[in-house]
Amino acid sequence: MLPKLDIKEKSFHGTLAIGGIAGIVEGSMRYGFTLHTVFPGMMLTLIAAFLGGFSGFILKDISRTMRGMKPYRGVNNDGWMMGAFMGTLVGTLFQVAGSTNGANLVIGSISGAYFGAMAGAFPDEFITPILKLMHAEQTANLLSRKERSV
Numbered sequence: 001m002l003p004k005l006d007i008k009e010k011s012f013h014g015t016l017a018i019g020g021i022a023g024i025v026e027g028s029m030r031y032g033f034t035l036h037t038v039f040p041g042m043m044l045t046l047i048a049a050f051l052g053g054f055s056g057f058i059l060k061d062i063s064r065t066m067r068g069m070k071p072y073r074g075v076n077n078d079g080w081m082m083g084a085f086m087g088t089l090v091g092t093l094f095q096v097a098g099s100t101n102g103a104n105l106v107i108g109s110i111s112g113a114y115f116g117a118m119a120g121a122f123p124d125e126f127i128t129p130i131l132k133l134m135h136a137e138q139t140a141n142l143l144s145r146k147e148r149s150v
Helices: 007-031 037-065 078-098 105-121 124-150
Strands: none
Touching: 007 037, 007 078, 007 105, 037 078, 037 105, 078 105, 078 124, 105 124
């Protein structure tokens, strides 16, 4: 049986999928149906998400040290991956909506991934405890349903 993916893994795979689909669509508009443009779309989007998360953590650390707090060292990085996924989706949709012929979809996914990951890095220390609390509640509800059905 395959293990159940957590939110960070789902966001990572979603970011890759949207970047890959944007690469296919943009490459197919230029050269006919192509699949070799999947990899550049995925990798450029993933690199932009990493750089956006890195930039967000740098800015977060600068703002924390200016306020006299210790720098934050992310452990789980759920926030910036969720931000990268949402940014990739929104950036690609904005590029589709704003373009007359739907071109430059990879540019929309790249810029969306960068800014989404950067914005997601700021609340990162609060997101993981919230997700753990939600997961504990879901597990308790699932166990109580199983006990009632027995």
